[in-house]
Ligand code: G3P
């Protein structure tokens with residue numbers, strides 16, 4: 392029996408709550424997605440924080456790069472108002488706070504953890520993340536992902552057993568070569584590229600998850616092809632469409 396295509400909540404359920412914040416993760420979990428996706432950067436004083444952009448400008452009332460702000464400065468920011476005025480008290484979570492949240496709710500799905508080293512260099516961040524995870528002894532599964540192939544290589548050297556995915560716009564020969572060498576386990580590819588190569592939707596590619604799938608048309612295509620996973624902002628819509636297409640015919 393085939394397995395369902397995983398639904399992965401992108402930065403939580405960012406359509407209804409400020410992305411990468413605890414309310415967004417809570418909102419996503421109401422739909423029981425297979426995975427929560429989130430992003431990690433590091434502050435000037437060395438704290439790991441959960442935020443997507445290199446800068447705080449888009450999602451807070453502050454300005455500047457995360458790498459140039461202290462944790463106290465990050466914590467003083469309003470990370471909710473940009474989404475809804477009543478969410479003005481929402482803060483950027485630290486990685487520790489996020490992991491504590493998962494522990495407190497007995498999270499038992501998969502965490503898709505993106506290390507945001509594609510534009511800013513954070514020397515040693517891979518080891519810091521692994522050490523933090525180890526200190527929490529999570530019972531849930533974790534997949535580490537990054538656009539930065541050097542980060543993936545460093546992760547694999549640090550731990551031969553962690554699950555790793557390469558984030559790519561297009562799975563180039565170099566990407567497949569690194570995968571064959573065992574540097575990573577999965578490929579997470581941009582749907583915009585896949586749509587230009589429609590035959591790929593029909594290949595039995597058990598390693599491929601696709602981002603970011605938000606339209607009903609794209610969702611139907613991915614679910615009908617039975618790809619391994621779909622990273623989406625539209626968690627409720629994906630849940631409904633998967634039930635319709637894969638329903639009881641595909642067991643977990
Ligand atoms: O998980 C895939 C996706 O999150 C990668 O793009 O920019 O949203 O982190 P981005």
Ligand code: CA
Nearest residue numbers: 428429430505
């Ligand atoms: Ca991400």
